[in-house]
Amino acid sequence: MKAILFDEIGSPRDVLYLDDVPTPRVGDGEVLVRMVSASVNPGDFLFIQNLYPEPKKPHFPRQIAGNHGAGIVEAIGADVALQPGTLVAFSHYNTWAEYAAIPAEWLIPLPADYPAERAGQMVNPITAWDLLVDSRVLPGQWLAVTAGYSSISTMVMQFAQRRGINVIAVVRRQHQSPDLKELGATAILDLSDVKGIREAVMDMTGGAGLNGIIDNVGGPASGELIRTLALGGQMVINGGMSAERFELHNFDVLLSGAEIRANIYRYFFSPPVEADRPILREIVDIFGQPGFHIPVGGIHPLTEFRLAVANSLDRADLGKQIFTM
Template identity: 85%
Template sequence: MASLAHRLSNLPIPIFASGLRFRDADADTGACESGRVQIAWPDRPLLETAMKAVVFDAIGSPQDVLYLGDLPMPRIGDGEVLLRMVSASINPGDFLFIQNLYPEPKKPHFPRQIAGNHGAGIVEAVGANVALKPGTLVAFSYYNSWAEYAAVPAAWLIPLPAGYPVERAGQMVNPITAWDLLADSRVQPGQWLAVTAGYSSVSTMVMQFAQRRGINVIALVRRSRDRLDLKGLGATAILDLSSLKVGIREAVMDMTDGAGLNGIIDNVGGPVSGELIRTLAMGGQMVINGGMSTERFELHNFDVLLSGLEIRANIYRYFFLPPVEADRPVLREIVDIFGQPDFHVPVGGIHPLAEFELAVTNSLDRADLGKQIFRM
């Protein structure tokens, strides 16, 4: 295959007239002495045809199959954007992707599938029919985010204001998920909502959104931790399962003055969820967002039927399909709230790609520390 320098040098328009330049390239032929062709746009860093990325070649445990590799720079076509990645988050869904647990089309393709589905980058170049300008900071949920560069269809991108905190930009999946979970729970101001895995990033964001709407929240935790003040983040009450002296139903009914719950956002599953759902008031909602427990929960049909309960699943809205134009106003609202300094975002660690093993291990084994972030 002809080199990138050779292919571009044979285009019918001059390279330099189009704003591209090569480092170490002959001005007449475009030939390069170095083995790595490097491209740059004026006033922006040089782009190389090789980049670092966290990749995998087989299905399996993330700790077993991931490695840091050198890959060619991604190429963009019509409607696509080349991003210089600035941050990417590590999320449970990334591990499900690595283990090939999602349905089509969310499947890995080998060899050298780049890991990561969520991140943020700066627009470096655009294909035809793209309105975004180079230099724009954007967030996305797509593929291939654990890399130095990514090619992403423009439709999947969420533009962010200049100066937006990049560690937050790379985890926009979490506030969008929290916003949708709260909406799906249908809990109204003054009513009661329970969230399991209370220290998780998504749960803490649900609490903060709920507090803004006047919704009472009970945060369920396996054990209380001093490092994070859940009541300060919006929890009305904390149900510590490690020190519980009565049944979950009795504890919840006491906390709600006998009213019971109007909604549950469940990230765990197992017996706790089975008990918790029996505290729902007539017409209550249970939204399932995760399954940290390896156990099942059990219900009798009458547990659901006689209380008019609804159990539904939440799948991140942009995991399979890009944002539509009608979503843009609410996305701007979420971006604005999430970027405010008083909105607490627990970050457990910031890592270069080379520290992917530590980042992945902390994400799997120490989720209580907060979100693990790659900073490119």
Template identity: 80%
Template sequence: MKAIVFDTIGSPRDVLYLDDIPVPRIGDNEVLVRMVSASINPGDFLFIENLYPEPKKPVFPRQVAGNHGAGIVEQVGAGVGLQPGTLVAFSYYNSWAEYAVVPVQWLIPLPADYPLERAAQMVNPITAWDLLDDTRVQPAQWLAVTAGYSSVSTMVMQFARRRGINVLSVVRRVHDGLDLKTHGAAAVLDLSKLEAGIRETVLDLTGGAGLNGVIDNVGGPVSGELIRCLALGGQMVINGGMSAERYELHNFDVLLSGLQIKANIYRYFFSPPAEADGPILRRIIDVFGQPDFHVPVGGLHRLPSFELAVANSLDRADLGKQIFTM
């Protein structure tokens, strides 16, 4: 089978290559998934660069890249209740390939007609839903989201709009190809056109209300300024670190406003979906699959075109999600 693999730690631009490897064999409680789609995510690059904690580490030689995707159940091992032909999504390992073996407990069954480009990236709406919950922002309040063009950020905006929450989308510069206000942003902060300080600009854009929550995917000095825009009891939820820069805070920036700063770790990073998660997963799957939920797709690629797909993911987040189709 065709697969995108790597043999050494490094930049995905340098270490990935396309290879023919054997179709993996299943064991008890495992499923052979014939992959139909797989998303490219920042976390996939962290895996390739060996930046994830244990146990999510590459195993050489020919470690298959990719951690998220969707496919059709092809074969099942002993102890598996899923029927062949079932469409499933998962966050596990080895998704940038024509086949993957996945323990059954990691699989999320989907409706047979679910859009494949959405099935490929269930990690993103689940993350967006949890991020929004973690902020504790209430209807009519304001939430700032950095990296506004990222897939997770646009999903946060749409979930927030459905809850009556105002979102301030923070971007390095506005792109003509994607109107963030059509994706749920109540206002957009274009950092390339600042005419005043961050705090003054935030107060202006929010009609003087300020922020009750921040979801930060970037880091750097802007993040420090956004923290200082939070109202009493506000929440800063850290979901990424695209910037290599740091920010500084004084204890009083946190203490005198009763702020909380916390990290978001994908709920299925260390452990598979629990039975109790069923109702919330079905709700997320339903909302994410609705036609009026906008999911920008920047490109559909076959595995041999992985170099372009990876480059677009790294350099052109404004294009939308890059997805492999098999």
């Protein structure tokens, strides 16, 4: 089978290559999945650069890249209840390939007609859902989301709109398309066209300030946003697209009762549990609806991995890059 591999730690631009590898065999409790689609995510690049903690580490030689995707159950090992032919999504390992052997406990069953480009990126709506919950912002309050054009951020906006939460989409530069206000943003903070972030936020919120921040970027703007938090507000850190740091004084946190916390994908260390099933069904249902906008920037065969990687790194505004097999 074809797979995208790497043999050393480094930039995904430099170390990835396409080659043939044996189709994996399933053991007890495992499922052979014929991959249908797989998304390209910032976390995949962290894995390639060996920046994740244990146990999420590559193993050489010929580590298959990719951590999220979807496919059809082709064969099952002993003690597996799923039936061949079932469409499943999962977050695990080895998704940038034509087949993957996955422990059955990690699989999320999907409707048979679920759109492939959505099935392959279920990590994103699950993350967006959890980020919004973790922000603790209530209906009528204000939430700022950085990297406003990213897939995660546009999904947060749409979930927030359904809950009556006001969202400020923070962007480096505003574009005509997609229209973030159509996706649920109440206001757009264009960093290229604003002199004072605090002043702009306070004006947008009518002086109320922010009740929560979901930050995918970092850098000086994040420090400025923290200083706009209302009493008891919090920042949830989900990424670090900027190489720059932000600075705070203790009083920036202490005097507003602010909280800064990290978001860890709920299935990073452990698989779904039975108690998660109702929430997962709700997320799958909402995410699969035609009215839920998904910015897909490119659908590629595995042979176009260099283009998919470059677009993900350089043109996040295009939307999610997807492999199809």
